Amino acid sequence: MYDGGIYRSNELLEMIEDVGGVVLQKTRSAQMFTVTMSIPGEDKEAMEKMCTAIGGMVRSVPLAGTEIAVVGPTLGRHHMPHPICDIAEVLRQSGAITVVMGLARGRGKATSQISMQEMDIINEYDAAVFVLGNFKSCVEAKKHLFEKIKVPVILVSGPMPDGMEDSCEAVVSGVGRKSERMRTPDERKKLEEISERVEDVLRTRKRTIEEDPLFVHPAEIKQLLEEYEPIKESLRPAPMVLHLDGLRLKVPMKENAGEISEMVVYGRKLGDIARISESRIDDSSMIIRIMTMSEVKDRDGNA
């Protein structure tokens, strides 16, 4: 990730293109500019030189190209903003796009619930980090909140709960409810541990995807859609967000799905090699899930 000023940033963008790299995310705030990019390993050194020459800094962001939901029992002041926002912040520093989500009825040991819609929304992300409280028995009793979630779940709790092996991919204990920012050295270390566990889980997920690769990499679809007028004109901060297996496009499904599914990638219509659906959050965004090679072959065989 390049983090620096806007000065001479066009040279940086040209160089990314020249080395055959891709811009995953580009954010400009006044004179500050951050670019999350994916470039070939052999060009890393040259890219670092270029970033330093134009007065910026470059660092490796292992969670780039992912979107992660950080979920709390509710959005009430008991759970927000700490530690949920601290966790979301540390994941953003590692390159992920994060959203913070509170369940409507996630509080209470005996009364906590998760709705089907909430599960569907969480399943749109690459992974979900569930942040629960201070009592072992309460954390264990709330297992049902995430055991049916299909995407990888990382549980962050106070005490270490028992019996979570089949319900989530990783558990980080020692956090719990907090009334202030996690800023002591021990707490910063804990946040780094959470970020590392998320990286481990997503690395495993990437390996699983590589076993049956996607027909096209999400970044290539992103490049294709960059010239699409409604996305170019979108004023939302990140109109396209990369996922491990597709993208989130922040344009309405009804008006755009037809045109997008007709776009051609490697001689195939996008609609034929990806599943395009409306986001469960609202009708102003859509989800593209790219099919794997075997799925496309299977589809061709059946046609």
Place this chain on the structure above:
Amino acid sequence: MEIEVTGADTFGNEAYKKLFEGLMSEVGKAISLEKVNIVLDPARPLFIFTLVLRSRPESKKISDAVSLRTEGKEVHLTITDENYAPEILSALWKMYGRDNVDQQTRFDIKIENGDDEAIGETVIASGEDAKQEIIGAMWRVLPEGIKARYNISEDRTITIAATEEIMTQELKDIAFEVHNKVKGDANV
């Protein structure tokens, strides 16, 4: 402030102690607490928070938050505790009308034909308000899902018992027992 936490979950005990200290400091009430007893039983679930205040919360008068002086027919007030500025202004407006209360600067107020004694004795915050603020802060410390609550407030001692479903007489009796014990220990 002396805090005693009882409960089977060691992590929870320590975490709630920190949470309580943090939230009470945040709302500026930590200094007014002498003793705190916290009973945490998440298995039941039953949470009992008992506080002993350093002194009985008393009503706050205008003279406690301003310095007053009289010059001829004019009464001049200088606000010394800005937290009470809205209450002071609103009380003065009520007594003398907006036109007769002249707020010259952020802290200085002048009143024509005012009675400094009557102004000084006007109550701007009752002791009950202070107690309610402390109870509000205790509710913030309690787990969010533990909604069935029962308050016992007596002189300097306040107890809140909370459970998730029905607040039975048995749970209330336990709360009373803890309340009386803490009250007795503190010689209230």
